[in-house]
Amino acid sequence: xxxxxxVRDLYLHYADPAGTVxxxxxxxxxxxxxxxxxxxxxxxxxxxxxxxxxxxxMLPGNTARYDGEVWLDGVCVSALDAEEFRRSxxxxxxxxxxxxxxxxxxxxxxxxxxxxxxxxxxxxxxxEPDALERQARGLLERVGLPSGTWNLYPHELSGxxxxxxxIAGALIFSPRLLIMDEPTSxxxxxxxxxxxxxxxxxxxxxxxxxxxxxxIALASDICDRLAVVYAGRIAEIGSSExxxxxxxxxxxxxxxxxxxxxxxxxxPEFIPGAPPDLRKLPSxxxxxxxxxxxxxxxxxxxxxxxKAESGQDVWCWLHDRTVNQVALEIQDE
Amino acid sequence: xxxxxxxxxxxxxxxxxxxxxxxxYASQWSLIWWRFRRHRVAMVSTVLLLLLYLLAxxxxxxxxxxxxxxxxxxxxxxxxxxxxxxxxxxxxxxIGPHYYGYEKTLNKETFKYEFEPILDNPIRLRLFxxxxxxxxxxxxxxxxxxxxxxxxxxxxFMLFGADRLGRDLLSRTxxxxxxxxxxxxxxxxxxxxxxxxxxxxxxxxxxxxxxxIQRLIDFLISIPQIPLWMALSAxxxxxxxxxxxxxxxxxILSILGWTGLARxxxxxxxxxxxxxxxxxxxxxxxxxxxxxxxxxxxxxTSHLIVTVTLAVPTxxxxxxALSFLGLGIQPPAVSWGTLxxxxxxxxxxxxxxxxxxxxxxxxxxxxxxxxVGDGLRDAADPYSDH
Ligand SMILES: Nc1ncnc2c1ncn2[C@@H]1O[C@H](COP(=O)(O)OP(=O)(O)OP(=O)(O)O)[C@@H](O)[C@H]1O
Ligand code: SF4
Ligand SMILES: [Mg+2]
Numbered sequence: 001x002x003x004x005x006x007v008r009d010l011y012l013h014y015a016d017p018a019g020t021v022x023x024x025x026x027x028x029x030x031x032x033x034x035x036x037x038x039x040x041x042x043x044x045x046x047x048x049x050x051x052x053x054x055x056x057x058m059l060p061g062n063t064a065r066y067d068g069e070v071w072l073d074g075v076c077v078s079a080l081d082a083e084e085f086r087r088s089x090x091x092x093x094x095x096x097x098x099x100x101x102x103x104x105x106x107x108x109x110x111x112x113x114x115x116x117x118x119x120x121x122x123x124x125x126x127x128e129p130d131a132l133e134r135q136a137r138g139l140l141e142r143v144g145l146p147s148g149t150w151n152l153y154p155h156e157l158s159g160x161x162x163x164x165x166x167i168a169g170a171l172i173f174s175p176r177l178l179i180m181d182e183p184t185s186x187x188x189x190x191x192x193x194x195x196x197x198x199x200x201x202x203x204x205x206x207x208x209x210x211x212x213x214x215x216i217a218l219a220s221d222i223c224d225r226l227a228v229v230y231a232g233r234i235a236e237i238g239s240s241e242x243x244x245x246x247x248x249x250x251x252x253x254x255x256x257x258x259x260x261x262x263x264x265x266x267x268p269e270f271i272p273g274a275p276p277d278l279r280k281l282p283s284x285x286x287x288x289x290x291x292x293x294x295x296x297x298x299x300x301x302x303x304x305x306x307k308a309e310s311g312q313d314v315w316c317w318l319h320d321r322t323v324n325q326v327a328l329e330i331q332d333e
Numbered sequence: 334x335x336x337x338x339x340x341x342x343x344x345x346x347x348x349x350x351x352x353x354x355x356x357x358y359a360s361q362w363s364l365i366w367w368r369f370r371r372h373r374v375a376m377v378s379t380v381l382l383l384l385l386y387l388l389a390x391x392x393x394x395x396x397x398x399x400x401x402x403x404x405x406x407x408x409x410x411x412x413x414x415x416x417x418x419x420x421x422x423x424x425x426x427x428i429g430p431h432y433y434g435y436e437k438t439l440n441k442e443t444f445k446y447e448f449e450p451i452l453d454n455p456i457r458l459r460l461f462x463x464x465x466x467x468x469x470x471x472x473x474x475x476x477x478x479x480x481x482x483x484x485x486x487x488x489x490f491m492l493f494g495a496d497r498l499g500r501d502l503l504s505r506t507x508x509x510x511x512x513x514x515x516x517x518x519x520x521x522x523x524x525x526x527x528x529x530x531x532x533x534x535x536x537x538x539x540x541x542x543x544x545x546i547q548r549l550i551d552f553l554i555s556i557p558q559i560p561l562w563m564a565l566s567a568x569x570x571x572x573x574x575x576x577x578x579x580x581x582x583x584x585i586l587s588i589l590g591w592t593g594l595a596r597x598x599x600x601x602x603x604x605x606x607x608x609x610x611x612x613x614x615x616x617x618x619x620x621x622x623x624x625x626x627x628x629x630x631x632x633x634t635s636h637l638i639v640t641v642t643l644a645v646p647t648x649x650x651x652x653x654a655l656s657f658l659g660l661g662i663q664p665p666a667v668s669w670g671t672l673x674x675x676x677x678x679x680x681x682x683x684x685x686x687x688x689x690x691x692x693x694x695x696x697x698x699x700x701x702x703x704x705v706g707d708g709l710r711d712a713a714d715p716y717s718d719h
Pocket of ligand 1: 023048050
């Protein structure tokens with residue numbers, strides 16, 4: 001069976017007066033079986049939201065390069081023209097709950113109207129208004145909201161309620177894939193837990209989720225697989241056990257080391273150096289200025305996809321058995 | 334599971350909603366209406382404005398004569414006074430609303446005609462009296478007027494006096510209101526359509542198309558208005574029928590009027606399209622035009638309504654100015670502007686100040702619109718206290 005989602009060589013660069021911002025720079029990954037979740041983890045500004053927008057072809061005016069293929073259930077949706085893509089892919093097959101879902105509800109639309117609006121706008125929709133309302137009300141109930149929410153305006157909802165309305169809205173066309181961009185970053189811990197539980201339930205029902213967050217601990221709670229993103233590229237991708245148990249990339253190790261632990265004598269470490277400027281990226285491995293175990297080859301050659309001992313894919317020369325030989329060759333030249 | 338354990342926050346909100354249902358569920362529009370109703374001046378102005386438009390819709394019924402009816406011997410007669418108490422020599426008591434005919438005499442010293450009421454012959458007025466036939470709309474005619482008299486061949490009752498040709502100024506003002514007040518509305522409606530579409534495209538898409546529309550607006554604004562209007566309306570053929578001239582003038586006025594509205598719409602959309610909810614609508618597969626008109630525009634309709642209300646008086650003034658200069662509506666059609674043409678001569682005004690009465694109507698209409706607009710602005714402002 002073809003994977004639910006397959007992304008190949010995705011690029012999204014922005015034009016900027018200070019230079020091209022390489023926000024997504026050759027990202028490839030796969031979300032295999034239905035009902036699984038892939039976590040997209042990385043520091044702020046590493047291009048996670050840009051990757052989500054690129055998958056949905058939501059390109060700002062200053063897009064400098066947009067490239068790559070997105071396959072859904074074995075169909076290359078990137079080949080569709082813009083109008084067809086808008087009508088048949090967005091929200092229907094692949095629903096994005098954007099970052100800042102707190103403000104993603106229209107302030108002058110009641111919840112009920114907002115929920116059903118995407119269905120009503122499609123002219124082809126032969127769905128009865130009554131049936132549509134029943135379905136939408138059912139979704140509100142499904143995400144744990146009281147039926148009175150139907151008539152409320154967004155400013156009358158709490159942050160958690162808004163996030164639920166967004167999720168209910170994203171489910172209106174029963175998409176195969178839900179992309180959640182930082183779904184809980186503005187919520188307090190208890191509400192965050194409620195949303196996570198809701199997502200787990202949805203996942204158990206067969207929904208595939210791409211979960212974008214800067215919080216690796218939160219991602220590990222729900223995700224079967226994790227992709228660690230650094231400066232517009234994937235550094236390491238594998239099962240949650242592999243990434244958390246035997247991280248293969250020095251950046252992942254640092255990232256895990258920076259999580260504060262309860263009753264731990266050691267203070268959480270922070271990653272030295274500043275997050276890279278996507279306009280002026282370091283040569284070779286993008287992490288080399290901050291890496292604690294760099295090799296001589298690192299500043300010179302961009303790492304290729306390698307298999308770590310624990311089985312995950314990693315982009316780091318440390319895992320290349322011939323790396324010393326390569327390094328020697330370079331010195332020879 | 335999740336749904337049942339975490340309803341506490343929702344219950345809280347639901348409780349609040351029950352307590353103050355009316356306010357809590359109130360739509361933006363009911364909130365605006367509640368605040369507007371408490372704005373005295375604006376409310377009174379709204380009622381008066383509606384009355385004014387009622388007069389303008391049914392000028393035939395409210396005016397005693399046709400605008401073209403001439404009373405040869407009453408040229409430039411001053412306003413006839415309305416009386417309640419009998420002024421004749423033997424009378425003196427209350428006899429209801431009535432007036433007295435004029436006797437016209439030539440003053441031998443100044444060589445001017447003078448009008449003196451003939452006090453021994455009161456002519457009683459009554460409501461819904463028969464008079465000359467007028468058309469209401471299309472082929473539908475009537476002879477019943479709002480007020481009139483049953484007396485056979487009465488002297489004319491000219492509450493605002495007569496113009497140079499002896500026509501009733503009240504009737505002419507009411508018929509003029511039809512053109513002057515409707516041109517304001519239709520002109521602004523046209524400007525609104527142009528402004529929303531062009532401003533919407535400009536603000537939402539940005540880039541080159543925005544640049545082009547903005548330069549066009551700059552160009553239109555940089556041309557001095559009055560000369561441009563004059564040039565355009567001077568280009569209209571004189572022999573066009575009234576209706577055609579009327580629409581041509583309306584279009585000329587809105588060609589310049591849309592620029593302001595387009596700027597408002599563009600400015601709003603420029604900021605709103607960056608809002609998360611516009612992005613979310615896009616992520617939901619909503620088309621561009623639907624995002625503009627269904628998702629973003631409703632966010633500032635109240636703002637637009639205020640702008641539009643405040644734009645109407647400008648239109649009315651513009652029409653008046655054009656017609657006053659003889660470039661707008663052409664006689665025999667009547668608008669407030671053409672009526673004021675009679676008041677162009679300072680000597681005429683000094684001798685017959687009643688010729689300025691149409692100007693008072695223009696001022697009243699403009700002030701009323703401004704009051705309503707101010708009231709709406711206050712009511713639509715979410716930060717004004719309620
Ligand atoms: N339209 C744009 N034009 C220029 N640069 C942009 C644009 N959008 C985003 N960027 C830049 O691209 C980089 C990646 O942004 P993105 O929003 O994808 O990061 P992110 O990983 O989602 O961060 P966060 O965790 O803070 O949401 C940032 O440096 C940002 O400043
Ligand atoms: S490739 Fe080199 S610099 Fe990059 S993470 Fe691996 S060891 Fe560090
Ligand atoms: Mg982001």
